[in-house]
Amino acid sequence: MSRIYIFFALILLAAIAAGMVRILRGPTAADRMMVAQLFGTCGVAILLLLAKGLDNMVLLDIALVFSLLAALATMTFVRRTWQGNDGEGADGYPS
Amino acid sequence: MPEDTRIFNFCSFADLGRRMPLRFFLFSLVWFVLTGYDGAGWIIGFPAVLLAACLSLLLSPSPGISISLVGACRFIPFFLRQSTLSGIDVMRRALSPRPVINPGLVSYSTFLPEGAARVFFVNTISLLPGTLSADLHDNRVTVHTIDRDQPIWANMQNLELHIAVLLRVSSVKEKK
Amino acid sequence: MDILHNAGMFFIILGLPFFLSGTVGLLRFPDIFTRLHALTKADNVGLGLIIFGLALQSDSWLMVARLFLIWLLVLIASSASCHLVARCAMQKKIQPWSRP
Structure with missing residues (x-):
């Protein structure tokens, strides 16, 4: 019965993997960074399902840290990388 | 109250x-x-x-807000319903054979006071159907909408009133 | 107990399509703003449904509280980072895609 949770987690993993195409396509750095956001929410859901499926409550704490780290990563990216000069033109597209 | x-x-x-x-x-x-x-x-x-x-x-020494219990009882069901609708809305647009979108920018000026109430407003906009807060200058919020045919203005006002009740903002005093 | 378990399973299964459509939107929508729409809204609803389903299946109130705390934190974090990315895109003068 608990295998079904792991199956659900695999579906979500496939959703992340498909989202990775956006990293390749871009075009702006923020488009790529959005996949990290996807990783955050999907990752939390995967960890919650695994916590249930493997009956390991430690994964719940990892899920919590994961969500906060994803938010932190996006904020740092916006403040430090994207607002500064990183080889992109004023329009946000690679120059 | x-x-x-x-x-x-x-x-x-x-x-x-x-x-x-x-x-x-x-x-x-x-x-x-x-x-x-x-x-x-x-x-x-x-x-x-x-x-x-x-x-x-x-x-944040003083957020300068107080939460009303009555407002919370009204706001939470409203928020849950609206954010579920927003998910369904996005799903419908993303999965249709040709993405049905007609995006645009709308400028909206809010009567909510500066600080916690306005920040809360801006963050909630992004979780409601068809709207995304893109910028905030003083009391003008730039809202990106995924469908210009939706009644954005009415939705914003509805949300604004819910937040005003939740955080005990007197709308009469601030509105000009 | 069995009814709660099945109801929980129903909500978990209901949550999965939202995640998938969030990814589809991320890949198909034409510009950064519309992609943010897809990502923020669909994923949060999907996570909310999965958390609601797991809460129905959990056996202690503490676990329910913990799950909802996680949901609340993800909600705050994703709406804040969504706004930050959108605002930065506006400052960079990225033109929103509009229907020709």
Whole structure:
């Protein structure tokens, strides 16, 4: 019965993997960074399902840290990388 | 509104003695939820909660808001319904054979006062159907909408009123 | 107990399509703003449904509280980072895609 949770987690993993195409396509750095956001929410859901499926409550704490780290990563990216000069033109597209 | 509907009241003057215990209690609650009934955990938990409470007072001494219980009872179902609708809306647009979108920018000026109420408004916009807060200058919020045919203006006003009731903002005083 | 378990399973299964459509939107929508729409809204609803389903299946109130705390934190974090990315895109003068 608990295998079904792991199956659900695999579906979500496939959703992340498909989202990775956006990293390749871009075009702006923020488009790529959005996949990290996807990783955050999907990752939390995967960890919650695994916590249930493997009956390991430690994964719940990892899920919590994961969500906060994803938010932190996006904020740092916006403040430090994207607002500064990183080889992109004023329009946000690679120059 | 009668006094007994208040659950929090940060509104008062700079009396630390009153705010500190409340924040200490809230952070203790978070710690309890995270760690459970483990008594030994409080050896780390107590200093951590104390530091968190001090830090939050340092960073935001007075949020200047008070939450109304009646407002919360109205706001939570409203928010849950609207955010579910927004998910369904996005799903419908993303999965249709040709993405049905007609995006555009709308400028909206809010009567909500600066600070917690406005920040809350801006963050909630992004979770409602078809709207995304893109910018904030003073009281003008730039909203990106995924469908210009939707009644954006009415939705914004509806949300604004819900937040005004939730955070006890008197709309009459601020509106010009 | 069995009814709660099945109801929980129903909500978990209901949550999965939202995640998938969030990814589809991320890949198909034409510009950064519309992609943010897809990502923020669909994923949060999906996570909310999965958390609601797991909460129905959990056996202690503490676990329910913990799950909802996680949901609340993800909600705050994703709406804040969504706004930050959108605002930065506006400052960079990225033109929103509009229907020709």
